[in-house]
Amino acid sequence: MADRDVTRILQRVSGGNVSAVDELTSAVYAELRALAQAYLQRERPDHTLSATAVVHEAYLKLIDQSRSEYRDRRHFFAIAAQVMRRILVDHARARGSIKRGGRAERLMLSEGGAVLDDAGVDLVELDDTLVRLAQLNERQARIVELHFFGGLTLDEVADILGVSPRTVDAEWRMARWWLRRELSP
Amino acid sequence: MAHGPLVAAEGVVAVSPEEYAQLREVYMAARELPDAQRADFVARACARDGALRANLDSLLRDDASAATFLDTPPLGRGLAAASITQNEVSPTRRARDSQRSTPDTNRYIGPFRILGVLGEGGMGIVYEAEQQRPRRRVALKVMRPQCWSAQAQRRFEHEAQVLRLLQHPGIVQVYEAGFAEVRGSALARRASTPAVVDSAPLRAPYFAMELVRGRTLTEHAAAVGLDIPERLRLMARVCDAVQHAHERGVVHRDLKPANILLSDETKNGATAENQVVPGPDRLAEGGAPGDVDRQPGKAGPPSGSPHRARLQPCADSSTRGFVDQPKILDFGVARITDSDVQITTMHTNVGQLIGTLAYMSPEQVAGDSRAIDLRSDVYSLGVILYELLTGRLPYDVRRASLSRAAQLIRHEPPRRPSSIDPMLRGDLETIVLLALEKDRARRYTSAGELARDLRRYLNHKPIAARPPTLLDRLRKLVARHRTVALLAGLLLICLIAATVARTLFGLDAQRRRDEADEARTRETPRAAKAEAAAPP
The missing domain is CATH 1.20.5 (Single alpha-helices involved in coiled-coils or other helix-helix interfaces)
Incomplete structure (x- = not known):
C-alpha cells in the first residue's frame, strides 16, 4: 500500500465519506497487523515496543505528514485503535482455541510471555464486556478502546474525542470500575 | 464467564442504561467536590436509592485507590507524550514558541517534536524526535517524573553539562538535557512517588541524544555469529569508550548489553536525508544466527548497499551496514538520576529489574552509593564480557528472587567460564574472573587496563592478570x-x-631408639675390633 493512497483515503474519511472508512480500516489493518505480529512474535522481553509504538509507527509509515491535516490524524488514531482491538482479540482468541482444543476459554495474558504481561485480563472476555458497556455508555467504551487497545494516552484520547482531559479521566475511571466489576469471576 | 445480569462482585446490583447514566451523573458531580463536602453530597443524592449509593461508594472508592486495572494495554504503554506540557528548562524557547500555534503543539517535549516511539523501559520511554535548532533527528529519553528539589535540579543541570562535553565515537552523544513538567493523570499516576502526585509539581528529566539505529551488542554478536577474537575486539572498544568517560569523571553505573549499540549505517544515513521511519524490519530483524561465511575480522563496510534486504536470512543482511564501533548509551544517566540506587524501591517490573541487576556490581547491589566508582563499571564490563563469551550470565539470577539474586552477586563465586566452554580455560578466563572480582580493590583498576589485557590476549602476548593463587x-x-x-x-x-x-x-x-641403636653399634665395632685384635 503506497503511503499516498492511505493519506488520500484518510482525507476522504475526514471529508465525511463513509465508505472510505472501510477502505481505511482494511489499509490500516494490514500494516498494524504486520507490526503487531512482529511484536507479538518477539521472544525476548527486553525489546519492548508498545501499542503506542505500533500505532504511531503505522501512522508515520502510512500517512504522508506533509499532506495530511490534524483532523486526519484524529481519524487515523480512532480507526487504528479499533483495528488494534480486533487484532489483539483475534490473536487472543486464536491462542485460546489452540491451547484449549478449539474452545475459546479463559486465556491468561501471561501465556503470551512478557508481551502480554498485564494483570491477567482475558481479552476475548473484555471485548464482549466492552460491547455491553457501549450499550450503557458509548463514549466510555470508545475511551477504553482508544486507551487500552490503542495504547493512546488519556490526553490523546481527549484530543481525539474533543472533550476535556478531565472528563476523559473521569469517564475512563468509571468505565474501568464497571469493567472490572463485570469481569471479576 | 456467565453474563448473568444480576448480582456482580461486591454484592453490587447490575444496572440498566438509565441507572448507569444516573450513576455517572452523580459520580461526575461528586468527584469535583472537595472531600469535606463529598460525603454530604453523596448522602443527599442517594437518599432514596440504596443501589445507587452502593454503586457510587464502590466507584468512588475505586477512583480514590491507585487502581491499575487495564492501565497497561496488551502491548504495553509508553509514557504519555501528550501529557507533558511545554514548561520546561529549555534553551531554545524561540523555536518552541514559533511552533505553538501549529496543531501538533501537544506533541512537543521541550523544543523537540515527537515523531514516534523507539522503545520503553522501566525508567522511561524513548521517542524519536526532531530538534528544531540545529535541525536534526534525536532520540529523546524521557524518564519517569518525580519531585525534584531545587538543589537536585541544580545538580542535574551541572551533570547534564558534563555529559554534553562527553564526546567519543564510542559514546552516544548527549545533545541536551532538561526537565519537562508533567500534568495529566496518565503520566502522573506512573510517577515513582504516587503519594505526592497532587501536591507537588512533577518533573520528568529528559535527554536528547544522538539517534542510533541498530542493534545491541549481544544481538549483533549472535546474529552475525562473531567468533571470539571479533567479540574481544568489540569489547576492547567498549572498554576504550568507558575509559574515556572515566577519565572525565563520569561513571556509567548501568552498563549492560541493552545499552551498547552497533549502529546500522545504512539506516542512519538514510534517515538523515529522507523522512524514513523505522519500519517493521526493525521489529522483525534479528538475522540468521549461526555460521556465517564472511571475511574474518570484518564486520562489514559502513556503506555499500542503500537498502538492507528485508527479512533475507543470509549473512549479508545481518552484517552489511553495521559498523564495528559499539556505542554506549546513557552514560552518566544513572548517576544523574540516582536510578540504580533507587531502583529497588521503584515500581518496576521485576523481570526488568532482574535484567538490570544481573550486570550490577556487588557494591551496587548492596545499595551503597558511596562505594560505587569506576570499578563498578569494570565489573559490569566483566559481566558483559562473560556473556559475550559464554552466552550466559555468571550467576543464574533470571529465575532467582530479588534477595537471592543480590545474595548470589554479593557472595557466590561466578560459574567458571571454562565450565561452560572448556576452550575458555586459561588467560581468557583469568581476564574475565579478574574483572568480576567481588572486592573492587582486586579488580582491574580501570576499563583501560581491561582493554589492554584483552588486546594482549588477542596479540598472543602475556596478560597482566594472574590467576588467583591457592592462597x-x-x-x-x-x-x-x-x-x-x-x-x-x-x-x-x-x-x-x-x-x-x-x-x-x-x-x-625415635631419639631413644636411635640412641639405643647407636649404643649397640658402638658396642659392636668394639667387640669386632677386640676380636680382630685378639691374637690368634
Whole structure:
C-alpha cells in the first residue's frame, strides 16, 4: 500500500465519506497487523515496543505528514485503535482455541510471555464486556478502546474525542470500575 | 464467564442504561467536590436509592485507590507524550514558541517534536524526535517524573553539562538535557512517588541524544555469529569508550548489553536525508544466527548497499551496514538520576529489574552509593564480557528472587567460564574472573587496563592478570563460609596439635631408639675390633 493512497483515503474519511472508512480500516489493518505480529512474535522481553509504538509507527509509515491535516490524524488514531482491538482479540482468541482444543476459554495474558504481561485480563472476555458497556455508555467504551487497545494516552484520547482531559479521566475511571466489576469471576 | 445480569462482585446490583447514566451523573458531580463536602453530597443524592449509593461508594472508592486495572494495554504503554506540557528548562524557547500555534503543539517535549516511539523501559520511554535548532533527528529519553528539589535540579543541570562535553565515537552523544513538567493523570499516576502526585509539581528529566539505529551488542554478536577474537575486539572498544568517560569523571553505573549499540549505517544515513521511519524490519530483524561465511575480522563496510534486504536470512543482511564501533548509551544517566540506587524501591517490573541487576556490581547491589566508582563499571564490563563469551550470565539470577539474586552477586563465586566452554580455560578466563572480582580493590583498576589485557590476549602476548593463587582461593573460601571455616580452623588446630604432639613424642621415642641403636653399634665395632685384635 503506497503511503499516498492511505493519506488520500484518510482525507476522504475526514471529508465525511463513509465508505472510505472501510477502505481505511482494511489499509490500516494490514500494516498494524504486520507490526503487531512482529511484536507479538518477539521472544525476548527486553525489546519492548508498545501499542503506542505500533500505532504511531503505522501512522508515520502510512500517512504522508506533509499532506495530511490534524483532523486526519484524529481519524487515523480512532480507526487504528479499533483495528488494534480486533487484532489483539483475534490473536487472543486464536491462542485460546489452540491451547484449549478449539474452545475459546479463559486465556491468561501471561501465556503470551512478557508481551502480554498485564494483570491477567482475558481479552476475548473484555471485548464482549466492552460491547455491553457501549450499550450503557458509548463514549466510555470508545475511551477504553482508544486507551487500552490503542495504547493512546488519556490526553490523546481527549484530543481525539474533543472533550476535556478531565472528563476523559473521569469517564475512563468509571468505565474501568464497571469493567472490572463485570469481569471479576 | 456467565453474563448473568444480576448480582456482580461486591454484592453490587447490575444496572440498566438509565441507572448507569444516573450513576455517572452523580459520580461526575461528586468527584469535583472537595472531600469535606463529598460525603454530604453523596448522602443527599442517594437518599432514596440504596443501589445507587452502593454503586457510587464502590466507584468512588475505586477512583480514590491507585487502581491499575487495564492501565497497561496488551502491548504495553509508553509514557504519555501528550501529557507533558511545554514548561520546561529549555534553551531554545524561540523555536518552541514559533511552533505553538501549529496543531501538533501537544506533541512537543521541550523544543523537540515527537515523531514516534523507539522503545520503553522501566525508567522511561524513548521517542524519536526532531530538534528544531540545529535541525536534526534525536532520540529523546524521557524518564519517569518525580519531585525534584531545587538543589537536585541544580545538580542535574551541572551533570547534564558534563555529559554534553562527553564526546567519543564510542559514546552516544548527549545533545541536551532538561526537565519537562508533567500534568495529566496518565503520566502522573506512573510517577515513582504516587503519594505526592497532587501536591507537588512533577518533573520528568529528559535527554536528547544522538539517534542510533541498530542493534545491541549481544544481538549483533549472535546474529552475525562473531567468533571470539571479533567479540574481544568489540569489547576492547567498549572498554576504550568507558575509559574515556572515566577519565572525565563520569561513571556509567548501568552498563549492560541493552545499552551498547552497533549502529546500522545504512539506516542512519538514510534517515538523515529522507523522512524514513523505522519500519517493521526493525521489529522483525534479528538475522540468521549461526555460521556465517564472511571475511574474518570484518564486520562489514559502513556503506555499500542503500537498502538492507528485508527479512533475507543470509549473512549479508545481518552484517552489511553495521559498523564495528559499539556505542554506549546513557552514560552518566544513572548517576544523574540516582536510578540504580533507587531502583529497588521503584515500581518496576521485576523481570526488568532482574535484567538490570544481573550486570550490577556487588557494591551496587548492596545499595551503597558511596562505594560505587569506576570499578563498578569494570565489573559490569566483566559481566558483559562473560556473556559475550559464554552466552550466559555468571550467576543464574533470571529465575532467582530479588534477595537471592543480590545474595548470589554479593557472595557466590561466578560459574567458571571454562565450565561452560572448556576452550575458555586459561588467560581468557583469568581476564574475565579478574574483572568480576567481588572486592573492587582486586579488580582491574580501570576499563583501560581491561582493554589492554584483552588486546594482549588477542596479540598472543602475556596478560597482566594472574590467576588467583591457592592462597587467594582459600582466603575467599574462608570469607564466604565463616562458620564452617572457623570449625574447620579449630579442627585443623586440633589436628596440628595432635600431629605436633605425636611428632614430638614420636621424635622422642625415635631419639631413644636411635640412641639405643647407636649404643649397640658402638658396642659392636668394639667387640669386632677386640676380636680382630685378639691374637690368634
